[in-house]
Amino acid sequence: PGSDQSPFAVLVKRLIESNEEMRAQVGKINRLVPQDDDKNRSLTLDSNTISSIEASIRNLDRLTKTFHEICSGLTTQILLLSDANERVSTQDIENIAYQACDKVYKKEDSGPYESLWDSMHETLSTLTTISNSLETGSYDSTPTEQNSKQSVYLIAEQFKTSINQSDLIRSKLELKEEELLDVKKTLKIKHDELSELNIRLSLNEKKIESLQKEFEDKDNKYKQMLEEVKIDGQKKIKQCEEAITVLQNDNEQLEQEKTALKERLKQLTKNKLVDDLMQKKIGGTLKTSTTDERVSLHPQLSSPSVADGSFVSTTNEQETAALRNTVRLLKDEIWHLKMNRASVELAKLEIPTPITKINEIADIYKSSTLLLN
Structure with missing residues (x-):
């Protein structure tokens, strides 16, 4: 206030x-x-x-x-x-x-x-x-001071011009520095990208080395397995050959047994025929004398005697056929038993038999069957 x-x-x-x-x-x-x-x-x-x-x-x-x-x-x-x-x-x-x-x-x-x-x-x-x-x-x-001052003004103007030029040059240098900084940044980015690519390349090389090593290990493993399979195959082929040899020996033995059985059958047949003939002759003589004694009493009984002789012959043939069938059945049974035993032995080998070996076994079985028949 x-x-x-x-x-x-x-x-x-x-x-x-x-x-x-x-x-x-x-x-x-x-x-x-x-x-x-x-x-x-x-x-x-x-x-x-x-x-x-x-x-x-x-x-x-x-x-x-x-x-x-x-x-x-x-x-x-x-x-x-x-x-x-x-x-x-x-x-x-x-x-x-x-x-x-x-x-x-x-x-x-x-x-x-x-x-x-x-x-x-x-x-x-x-x-x-x-x-x-x-x-x-x-x-x-004073005038002298004014003249000197004008000179100073001229010098100042020149100095100002030089300063402006230096400023212009400085601005250009700053632009160049900015461009240089941009180039450095770009170079750094490229360097980082190159480093990243180098890292990826090294990782890929390591992956390739690991994959190559794994492939070599698998290759060696498969080669070893192949060698083992070859050895096992050779062993099993050898076993098959031995089994085929055994079968061939069995077949030969069966052939021998078959031949012996045939000879025995022939001998039995001959013996049976001889026995039948002897029985027939003896029976015929007895029947003839009996017929002569009873011809007057029973003339109608002569025809049954003739029929009795033909009946005996038919019976002998039937017995012979039955014996042959029995022998053949026995041989077939023996053959089937041996073939079953051979099949069991082959099944234990656990590999498929080569086609040639199978054909040989089939031929042996076929020939054996034909011989038996």
Whole structure:
């Protein structure tokens, strides 16, 4: 408020008045400084003036940052107020100013009363001095200085041109560097792909080696099995040949037995015929004498005697045929028993008999059957 006479309120009023004076001096300086299109007039500043201007810039920067901190703190305090009509007290504003100065000025802080006022006063004094010097022409340069300054301008333009060219070259180099980076990335990707392909190739080679080794093992195993099968086949063929030899021997023995049986059958047949003839003769003699004695009594009995002789002959033939059938049946039974035994022995061999051997056995069986019949 305008009626507030506290020290901080007085400081704020003085700062506001100094700010107005400083704005007036800045406007005056802007009017006195040569414009860009005025090439006939130039200014020359001494080192003290330049140092004063740099100090003023630092002071203005500190003042700006301090006022910004104070405004931020006041905004926070206003937001914390519960009543919209309530105002922030002067004491709170002063505390915020102390905190802001401590934050901005740091070691050079002397409180808002000294730090803020000193910065404002030094800046205002520097601007007033510069405006007065510009008004009196203290900073105006001589023709020699202007010529040298023009030379400096030319050199500056050349330097600026060289800088632009260097910037252009730098941009081209940056583009080349980017392209080089892209090439490096591409090369890295290709290298990674090549590494992956090498890994796959090594894995495939290992698989091929393992498969080749497995194939060789299987090949050796099959060769060994083939050799074993050949040996077993040779053994079984030998067993078959031995069995065929045994069968042939049995067949020869059967042939011999058959021949002996035939001879015996012939002998038995002869003996039987002789016995039958003898019995027939004896019976005929007896019947003839009996017939002569009884011919007168029984003439009708002569025809049965003749029939009796033919009946005896038929009976002998039937007995002979029965004996032959019995012998043949016995031989067939013996042959079947031997063939069954040979079949059992062949079945134990567990391999199929070659076709030639089967044909030989069939021929032997066929010839044996024909001989028996």
